Amino acid sequence: MIEPAAGLLRLALGLGAIFLVGYGFPAPTLPARERTRLEGVALSFGMGAVFITLWMLALALMGLPFSLPLILTPLLVLSGVILVIKRWLGKGRGRRSPTFIKTENRKPKTENPLWDWLFIALLALVILFAVLRAIFYPMWAWDEIATWGCKARVFFDSRRLDLSCIDAHNYYPNLVPLLLTYLYLCLGQVNDHLVKAVFPLWGTMLLVLLCSLLRRLGLNRTQALGTAAFFALNGTVFIVHLQLAYADLALAYFALGAAGLVYLWLKDQAPRGSLAVAAVFAAGMAWCKYEGPPLAGTVLLAAALSLVWLRPPGLGGRLLKLAIPASGLVAGYLPWKIYLIKHQIESGSDHVLNFYPGQFFKSLLFLPEGLFNPFHFGVLWPAAILALALCGRRLYNSPVIFLALFLAGNLVAIVLGYALAPTSAAEFPFYVRATLDRLLLHLTPVAALMIGEGLKEVN
């Protein structure tokens, strides 16, 4: 009884340290007065994960072994110093920006507390199920034991980025394996069922972030909670990924953060410093999955195109400001690229080959199946399309166009990606079926933001 309790305590402390590292760093860019407490928690988890794992990569580049003191001490000290300096400098001055007051406090909090509790109960039920499902079963799914979990185990055993016994996908970015390695270091052993608690936690942070973004978009608490419940309880893909040690949930979380904050900024509803936080989330996208950099690229591209189309005052300056999230993308992409070059690891040859028109046309048929099959995402995607239609003129004369461009652009990118995949004609349908739901999962939280916009139209 004592051993499992000690394991849980060690895990809780390890997870707590991720929040602490992430809590200090955004202080200079996104001050506490600009965000709600829950929002701060949801953002700091992702930022902590990015900083800890990038620091572990830096240790690997310096040839230093992974150890808890070496990983945590510099980051926690730096985070603490930033917090102290910020508090000392900011004492007695500073006000919430007008956007904070406008978005957070304008709407009445709730329509009916009973609905709030119902949605909270539904979400709590999903999370409870996912937590038990995650920590009761050791890693078993294909990519858990073939890639992410296997790497974490090897990195923990060797205390370094040892890729010698993994002969496929060595070039995949390592945010998730390194985070698992860090948690194994906290646990003091490879415990591949307890460590999976991090994934339902990650999903919870995604839901909190989604709720807070929806609140900032102008929805009241009932509507925000309802949209989050609608997102979480639609089809099986999100619920299944809450229990798996895959990188897709992490990428969906980072994509929501980056796209959501950039969208708020386009709408002039973002708290001060949002672009800097979006930059860290773009870094997280680039560092957690091979599909991350192009996905982050589409956030920037959609934002730039929206600005050019809408021509707001100070267009040039606003376009230039997109360099902030772009720098995050580079910061998340470059260190791993340098490592790959330094160790002569070839990247991407098993994903991209030639353009195959046959595959292109076939994937045009598979995509609607993935979007509208209720088994995958329930009625989420039809609802998102309906929300798009409900927005009417706002779709092309307001920043809502950003959401439409991001979603539509990525659907096109998925089809093009399949057209480049090096698979045989016989294998292709299996390849699509094994990957399409995951690729769509990366976009679904942003589709939920779209649904939130549609809901506003009905208000």
Place this chain on the structure above:
Amino acid sequence: MIKAKVWLVRAVLLLWSVQLIWLTWHFAPEAGELVERAAGRRWGAAVRLEDPFYQWLQTLAEVIPPGATYIFVDDYEAGKEIEARYHLTPRKRVLLSPEVPASLLFYEVRQGKATFVIIRDRDKPPGPGVRAALDSPAFQRLDIPGPGLVLRVDYSRVRGEFYD
């Protein structure tokens, strides 16, 4: 217009409610199993011990030294080689198909300095490479009960400098 929009939202919510019922039905068996496991305290490592393949791998882990290289003979699609790699790490492994020709098997043994060959499915008729290995004095069959065959090999006695 607003009325039509409200009705559309209601229609979506109705579909969602139906979908919620289906979702509950879909996950009910898993939820039931969770309750059973919680009641019987059979979770975590205990789940793995229920798998005979895992138990066999644990036996192999006691036989194969951590620094050794092994050849795993199986189809990639079966998904068992990734399980073996996961549990036998840090031992290095080379995956070969059950239909591997003798020349390639011997070449991989020699070049990879492999000391063990694991054939995952002992009931499957052996391919040409495995047949040649079973006939070769460099390969010694180990008596380990389980779903597959395990051969110890002295790679220095294997000729396999070149494979075309």
